[in-house]
Amino acid sequence: MVALSDRKIAIVKTLVESAPDRIVGGLRLALAESVGDSVLASVRQLVEVEAVDRMLRNTIFQPVTPLCVAGGDDSHKLTFPAQALTFVWRGLKASAPSEIAAALKVSAAMAAAEAAGQRVPDPGPAFNVLLALAAEGLRTAGVREFRTAAELCERVRPGGAEAFAACLDIGPIVRKTLPRLGDWVAQTGDETSAPARLAYKDAVAVAEDAGPRFFEMLASQLDPPWMVLRIISAIMDKPTERYLAESELGGFPERVMADIDESLKAISKLDLDGGREAGREAARRVELITRQTFELEVCIELNREHGWGHRIVGQKKALASLVEGCLRDAEKLTAMALPNHSSGFSRPRKSGPKLDEPPDPKAVRRAITLLSFTHEIRFCANYGGFSAMHTKVIEKLGAFIDHYIEEVLDIVRVGHAEPAIGGAFLAVAADVLALIRDEKAAELVRRRAARACAPPDNTVVLDA
Structure with missing residues (x-):
C-alpha cells in the first residue's frame, strides 16, 4: 500500500x-x-x-500543567488556556534548544534509573531553568510563540500573562512540595505543618502576593482540589473563620461552600425517571457535601451563630431535609411499584398484592431511582445527620418486602394469579431487596420465584 x-x-x-x-x-x-x-x-x-x-x-511544567485546561476561563479558580502552554513550549524550543536538550537528557536518565531500581536524579536544576526562561519569555514577548501565549492569557482575563509568569516563578518551590503533598494531606501535626510553612514562606519571599497562587497550584495537584484546605489549616494553625475570611486565602472556603450550594440544587432536581444512575449521582453529591462540610468544620474554627459557621449549619440542615424527603418518597414509590389491593371507604385497608396486571414500568423505575439513592448514602448517613431516618426507612421497607414476597408466592402457588405476572412482581421485589439488603438475599428470592412461577411439567410418558 x-x-x-x-x-x-x-x-x-x-x-x-x-x-x-x-x-x-x-x-x-x-x-x-x-x-x-x-x-x-x-x-x-x-x-x-x-x-x-x-x-x-x-x-x-508539572507545577503549572494542571492549571492549563481547556479555554482557561474558569471564573472560580486560577486557570490558563491549554494552548498557552503549547505556545510557551514552542517558544522554548525556538529560543532555548540547548536547555531543552539538557532537560531531555535528564528525563532519560530518570527513566533509566527508575527502570533499574536506582536512585532517581534530581531534575529540578535542568527543569527549573526552563521555567525561568518561560516566565521571562512571557514578560518580554520577544519571540512570536511567547507573544501568542501571552495574548491567549490576556484574552481570557486581564493580567493573565503576568499571572502565568508569576506561577512559573514559584514553580520550583511547588515542584519540591509535590512528592510530599500526599503526606501533608493525610497527616497532621508539626511534621506536616513545619515543611508546609517553610514552602509557603519561600513562595511569598519570591513575591508578596504569591500566597494565593501557591495554594492554587497545590490545589490543582490534589484530587479533590478542596483538600488544600488541610494544608492551609496546617500552615495557619487552624485559623478562625474571621481571620481566614479577611485574609487573601478566604476565597478557598468560599469556593467550597459555593460548590455545596450547587450540589444541593442538583439533588433537589433529582430526576425520578432517571433510574439507577440518576439515584447514584444524587447520592454521590450527598457524600461529597458531607465530606466538604466535614473538611470545613475540621480545618476552620467556626461559629455556628454567624458567618461561615451559620452558613454551613444551614447547608447541613438543607441536605438533611432533602435526603429525608427522598427517603420518604422511596417508601411511597416502592408501594406504588409493588401495589396492594385496598378495601374500605374512609380508611382504605390493604388486602394483599395486586396481581391483575403487570408492573407499571414508570412506577418501578421511579422506585429504583430512589432506592438506589437510599442504598448509596448508607455510609455517609451518620455524619450527614439522617442516619436515624435512613435506618427507619430501611427497616420498614424490609418488613414490607418480606411480607409482600411471601404473599405473592402463596398466591401464585394456589393459582390465583398468572405465573408470569407474579414472576414479574417478584423480579421487581428482588431488585428492591438487593438495594435495601444485598444481592445474596435478592438472588434467593429470584430462585424461589423461578420455582414457583415455572410452567407445569408437560412431559408425555409413552406406554411401553
Whole structure:
C-alpha cells in the first residue's frame, strides 16, 4: 500500500499538534495496534514523537500543567488556556534548544534509573531553568510563540500573562512540595505543618502576593482540589473563620461552600425517571457535601451563630431535609411499584398484592431511582445527620418486602394469579431487596420465584 503524501502528513501533523493531550494519547494507543500497516507508519511515528514531546513538556511544567485546561476561563479558580502552554513550549524550543536538550537528557536518565531500581536524579536544576526562561519569555514577548501565549492569557482575563509568569516563578518551590503533598494531606501535626510553612514562606519571599497562587497550584495537584484546605489549616494553625475570611486565602472556603450550594440544587432536581444512575449521582453529591462540610468544620474554627459557621449549619440542615424527603418518597414509590389491593371507604385497608396486571414500568423505575439513592448514602448517613431516618426507612421497607414476597408466592402457588405476572412482581421485589439488603438475599428470592412461577411439567410418558 502507498504511504501518505508529504502534504497529507503535514496536515496530520498540524492536527496532532493542536489536539488535546487526551486525544494524542488515544491516537497513540490506537495506532500501536497497526504496526504492520505501511500507510499509517508515518502517522504512527508522528503521533509517537508528539506524545513523547508532550510527556517531556508536562514533566518540566508539572507545577503549572494542571492549571492549563481547556479555554482557561474558569471564573472560580486560577486557570490558563491549554494552548498557552503549547505556545510557551514552542517558544522554548525556538529560543532555548540547548536547555531543552539538557532537560531531555535528564528525563532519560530518570527513566533509566527508575527502570533499574536506582536512585532517581534530581531534575529540578535542568527543569527549573526552563521555567525561568518561560516566565521571562512571557514578560518580554520577544519571540512570536511567547507573544501568542501571552495574548491567549490576556484574552481570557486581564493580567493573565503576568499571572502565568508569576506561577512559573514559584514553580520550583511547588515542584519540591509535590512528592510530599500526599503526606501533608493525610497527616497532621508539626511534621506536616513545619515543611508546609517553610514552602509557603519561600513562595511569598519570591513575591508578596504569591500566597494565593501557591495554594492554587497545590490545589490543582490534589484530587479533590478542596483538600488544600488541610494544608492551609496546617500552615495557619487552624485559623478562625474571621481571620481566614479577611485574609487573601478566604476565597478557598468560599469556593467550597459555593460548590455545596450547587450540589444541593442538583439533588433537589433529582430526576425520578432517571433510574439507577440518576439515584447514584444524587447520592454521590450527598457524600461529597458531607465530606466538604466535614473538611470545613475540621480545618476552620467556626461559629455556628454567624458567618461561615451559620452558613454551613444551614447547608447541613438543607441536605438533611432533602435526603429525608427522598427517603420518604422511596417508601411511597416502592408501594406504588409493588401495589396492594385496598378495601374500605374512609380508611382504605390493604388486602394483599395486586396481581391483575403487570408492573407499571414508570412506577418501578421511579422506585429504583430512589432506592438506589437510599442504598448509596448508607455510609455517609451518620455524619450527614439522617442516619436515624435512613435506618427507619430501611427497616420498614424490609418488613414490607418480606411480607409482600411471601404473599405473592402463596398466591401464585394456589393459582390465583398468572405465573408470569407474579414472576414479574417478584423480579421487581428482588431488585428492591438487593438495594435495601444485598444481592445474596435478592438472588434467593429470584430462585424461589423461578420455582414457583415455572410452567407445569408437560412431559408425555409413552406406554411401553
